[in-house]
Amino acid sequence: MAKQTQTFEGLVMSRQNYRESDMLVKILTDQFGKKMFLLNRARKPGFALAAGILPFTHADYIGEVRESGLSYLSAIKNVTQYRQISNDITLNAYAAYIFGLLDLAYPDGQPVGFWFNQIKQALHLIDTGLDPQIIANVIEVQMLKAYGVEPNWRGCVIDGRTDLPLDFSESYGGLLCQRHWDKDPHRLHASPRAIFYLRRFSTLDLSQVKHINVKPATKAELKRVLDIIYTDMVGVTPKAKRFIDQMNQWQDRLPDAHKPSDSQSNNEHRE
Structure with missing residues (x-):
């Protein structure tokens, strides 16, 4: 299917001026990933969809979503802007x-x-x-x-232990417990608290x-x-x-x- 009209949730990632009065708006959608939308005359005063295409805006969108090329918006509702981020x-x-x-x-x-x-x-x-x-x-x-x-954030990549101090090893692609620190002299020497958070994150x-x-x-x-x-x-x-x-x-x-x-x-x- 080359194009389809859909209702979807979106987050405005960025926008840029296009031609004399148009605008390109990149939106992260809940269904189609990132899509670029062309909004004709978006830079003209009184543009009806202006509130829904500001950066860091979350809204429900209705538009023509194309598999390739530019997509188009026809309506926007339930607009919420992250005002603290914007300011x-x-x-x-x-x-x-x-x-x-x-x-x-x-x-x-x-x-x-x-x-x-x-x-x-x-x-x-x-x-x-x-x-x-x-x-x-x-x-x-x-x-x-x-x-x-x-x-591997779960435990030591060699023996799986989590009861000993851990550090991150790029060479081993994850954590090494203290018993195996000698295997990577270039381990990151991260603090125990930092490792705790990285595992939680x-x-x-x-x-x-x-x-x-x-x-x-x-x-x-x-x-x-x-x-x-x-x-x-x-x-x-x-x-x-x-x-x-x-x-x-x-x-x-x-x-x-x-x-x-x-x-x-x-x-x-x-x-």
Whole structure:
């Protein structure tokens, strides 16, 4: 079937101007994966569907979904915008990074299954004030499988033990218990707390998360470990990740008086 009119749930990933007054809008759909929609005259004042095509918007859409090429929208209802994300440059960057991870992992038009609801929940949690880095870290850990990298987070890859300290080994593609640390002198030397969270993140349903409170030192360690895994084992870096790193570097240069305090940071995962 070349085309079909469908009602579907969607999340606006990005948009760009097209021709004189039109717009291209990329939407993550619950049924068809990522699709690019052409909206004629979308940049004209009074465009009827304007509220439903803003970045970081969740809505129900009605339109012509084509297997290849551009698709088209005819109606939008039940529009909800993630306003805090839209108005905060840091939250915006983390939400864009989450979309970027999925965008690079899945080709357009391929259904993403579980990921639609997981990403919708991730945006909801970020929008309601939960720590955006930790939410992005959960997505990073779980998205590894989509990139063909599926570390063993269950226990030691050699003997399955979980009762000894564990560390991550790129060479072995997962965790090594202390008995086998000598087998990989280049293991990541991750802290026990970071390993605890990485194991939890690998199976975490974000719909069950109510609070996040992770100490800054643990957050820094999680970032270090996941950056190494993505650089060495995945090899992709969404544009938003570079922006986040630049923001972090800028914040590190601020005098302590201008940095957010621990009480201002919704930072150890609690359920």
